[in-house]
Structures are given as C-alpha cells and as structure tokens.
Amino acid sequence: MPSSTSSSDPGSAPKGIVEREGALPAGLRLTASDRPGQAQPVPTRDVPAQPWGRIALGVLAALVVGGIALEVNARERIGLHAGDLDNSEISWSNEKIRAAGAPVAIVGDSRILFDTDLDRFEALTGVRPIQLAIHGTSALTLLEDMADDKDFNGLLIVGLADTMFFQPFDGYGGYVKKWHEFRAPYRVVSNEIDHMLQRHLAFLDSNYRLSVLAHRLDDDFRPGVEGPKDDIWKLQEVGEHRATYLWDRVEYDPAWRARTRWAWKGFKDPFPYTPDLIAKGHARAKAAVDKIRTRGGDVIFVRPPSAPELRVNEEAQVPKAKGWDVILRNTESAGIHIDDLPGAKDLPLPEFSHLGRKCATVFTDIYVRKLTELTPRLQLRADAPPPLTKDYCVPTT
Missing domain, CATH: 1.20.5 (Single alpha-helices involved in coiled-coils or other helix-helix interfaces)
Incomplete structure (x- = not known):
C-alpha cells in the first residue's frame, strides 16, 4: 500500500524527486519519508562541488x-x-639491554650522568660505557639493580651524591625494578618515531608541551604543597644512547640559572640521615658489590663535584668520613673523589650541582685517566688525546 507521506509510484512523487538515491538535484536532501520501509536512516545530502x-x-x-x-x-x-632526545623509561631500558656483556657501565644520579662525556671516555680508552645513571635517583638503587643482572660482569662505575645515595627511597628511577613493563612493542616503536622526529625538530621537546607549559602558569598550589615553582624545569640535553649534558641555557641565562639554583633548596633534605639509615645503606652496598664480584665483575666509585653552597649541607647530613670513606672500606673498592682531583676541584658549576658541557669533558678527561691507574680493565690508548685543563672550559681573562 502506498505510504501516506510518500508513494512508490514515480508519478506521485513531488516534482524533482526521483526514487534512486544519489540522483537528486544538487543540494536537495533525501529524508526518511522518501525511503519507505527503512528504519529511520540518517538523512543524506549531496556534497557540493568544491576546489578540493x-x-x-x-x-x-x-x-x-x-x-x-x-x-x-x-x-x-x-x-x-634539534637532536635533543627525550630521556624516557624506554630509552633507559634500551641501554639496560645493551649493558648485557658490556665491558663498562655507569650508574648513579644526575651528576655522573651530566658530568661524563661518553665521547671523551671512548677517545681515551677505546671503550664506550653504557650510560644507566638516572637523575634524582639513588645510586644504591641502580647498583643493586646491576647486582641482580646476571648478564653483566664488567666494570661498574658508581657515581654518587652523598645524601642521595643514602636516601630512604629510590627516587625518579624506581621504575628500574619493573623496566620490562616498558618493552611493549607499541612503546618501543613510539619512542623510536619520537626520536626520529626530534633529531630534526627542536620544538618537539617534551619539556615544552602545552600541558607542561599550562601547568607552569599556576603560580603555586596551596601553602605547604609543592607546585610548579618547585619542579625542576628543563635542565638537560640528551643525545644518542643517553649521552647527557647540562642545557646550555642554564649557563648563559641568569634568570634560568637562578631558578634552577632555587629549586635545589640547598640540598637540605627534610628527613634525618640517622646512623641506622646510613648503616643500612652500607650493608646494601656491600651485598651488591659482592654479588657483582662473585660473577667476575668489579665496582669503582666516583664522587663528582658540587658547589660549596650545596656541599656544606651534604657534608652536614652525610659526612665524608661516615659515608664515602666507609663505602670504600666496607666494599674494598677503589674510589675517585673530587677532593682527590686537584685539576677538577675548581671547575665552575653554573647551578651548583652539575658541570657545563665543556667542563664535563674536562672532568671526564681527568677522572678517566685516574680510572686507568686503578683498574686493569681500562687502559689509556696510545693515541689518546692530550690532557685537558680548566682553560678548556673557562674563558681566560
């Protein structure tokens, strides 16, 4: 029976309307009433011609x-x-995999991370270490992680900041305990695509994403709660295989340098470094070093520089005699302390905690030459470049 609103008889259709959809005059809409027997289809309209x-x-x-x-x-x-790559958990896990069977690996906090020039290390010894240090992380956490890695039996360089080594929590690098979770194929592929683009485009820096910048617009949260002002803003540049340096803006921009210094809060940790806490740290360190040596590896500790403005508070909380000296004695390890490197003691630290890029090369040159004297696992190449001095990174007046 013909519909009361439309007819199947072409002769009864409104003028200009035809039965076949798609044959309507341009711009005329076909509605449900023109298509009887269909369950309320979405009305369609011809797409007008455009200069696509x-x-x-x-x-x-x-x-x-x-x-x-x-x-x-x-x-x-x-x-x-361009070429400043995001330093993600996936990037770290990539290096963790490469550390299996590697002759040398580095763990620790941001000081040994920023202050080691991997290119200079390789130029001096012919060995390029695997960089596994993580900013804001206890070197003890990473030392224990390598102790549990049965595939590593090389030389482990442990860089430490005294207070951070003995702190009662892991820090940012707590993810090392579950790093396999970051090996999902979609994560790895996404990270590779991200790095491929960042090698050519500077504006893709994750520190300058809209969500990060919008967060910083808030002056502060409620009193007593740390907010955007307390965050450590962009501080580093990262190259291939996590080769990391202090961002040069920290050196040349007084305002950026000042806010970074303020963010450190003088390294005045809010919790006490009790004798019991320090003793537990020493016991954990000894157990980890023993594990590594049991399977043929070795460990050497390195204490990079910190400015007097921070060192005074670090020393007050974990004195060298109770921290560094006991670590070396308990673990029967060799160590390189900044106090024992006259050529590196007076290198400038722009924001008090890390060396600039060129001075990091000088520090690396000095401490790696010392390493070759302390272990047979590293030897100075016959064609090694000549020694560097402070003049390399500090302009002469």
Missing part, C-alpha cells in the same frame, strides 16, 4: 608555516636544539 585540490594545498601550507614558526620560536627564543 586548492583546499588541500591551503591546509598543507598552513601546517608548514605553523611548523616553521614553532621551530623558529623553539630555536631562537627558547634555545632548544
């Missing part, structure tokens, strides 16, 4: 211009550089 090619070119041009503007802003105004 020119529209696509316009969108592409806008994207290119916008991308160029972002890149120019990132490089010229912010001081970012």
